[in-house]
Amino acid sequence: MNYWLMKTEPDVYSIEDLRRDGSTGWEGVRNYQARNFMRDEMATGDLVLVYHSNAKPPGVAGVGRIVREAHPDLSAQDPDSPYFDAKASPDNPRWLQVEVGYVETFDRMVSLDRLRSDQALSGMMVLRKGCRLSIQPVARRDFERVVKIGRGG
DNA sequence: GCCAACGTTGGC
DNA sequence: GCCAACGTTGGC
Numbered sequence: 001m002n003y004w005l006m007k008t009e010p011d012v013y014s015i016e017d018l019r020r021d022g023s024t025g026w027e028g029v030r031n032y033q034a035r036n037f038m039r040d041e042m043a044t045g046d047l048v049l050v051y052h053s054n055a056k057p058p059g060v061a062g063v064g065r066i067v068r069e070a071h072p073d074l075s076a077q078d079p080d081s082p083y084f085d086a087k088a089s090p091d092n093p094r095w096l097q098v099e100v101g102y103v104e105t106f107d108r109m110v111s112l113d114r115l116r117s118d119q120a121l122s123g124m125m126v127l128r129k130g131c132r133l134s135i136q137p138v139a140r141r142d143f144e145r146v147v148k149i150g151r152g153g
Numbered sequence: 154g155c156c157a158a159c160g161t162t163g164g165c
Numbered sequence: 166g167c168c169a170a171c172g173t174t175g176g177c
Contacts, residue, residue, distance in 0.1 A: 031160075032160090130158040
């Protein structure tokens with residue numbers, strides 16, 4: 001079982017939207033490294049830190065779970081979608097998505113500042129300067145520590 | 154709104 | 166295959 005951090009802009013889709021929906025197709029990932037993580041390493045049951053980017057403040061808002069493994073992201077083939085990609089087709093979907101289920105919203109979101117201030121979390125990819133990757137692997141111990149902080153521990 | 158740090162594109 | 170130009174991300 002693996003652990004992940006997945007970024008979302010809460011103005012577009014927040015942890016509260018995920019709570020309301022129960023689960024959602026995580027469409028719109030348009031980065032090969034992130035896609036390959038989904039394709040090669042994500043499995044049903046993996047747990048996810050749901051990270052709010054472009055938020056005030058940015059940080060981890062809660063937890064999700066992979067409920068369906070990687071499959072074609074059809075928004076790439078939809079000309080009306082903001083995620084449309086003319087190079088995607090039924091023969092070559094090009095982009096993938098996973099289905100993410102809701103698990104919990106933290107009592108207090110774990111802000112980026114809070115993550116930075118914790119020496120034990122200094123290895124987290126999201127803290128690396130200029131790291132734009134929207135799907136990142138997270139070490140189990142880091143995942144558990146962030147959850148503990150989020151629950152008020 | 155700024156801009157550093159990337160990733161992608163396309164001419165050569 | 167190189168690399169300059171361009172577009173995007175995302176914190177601030």
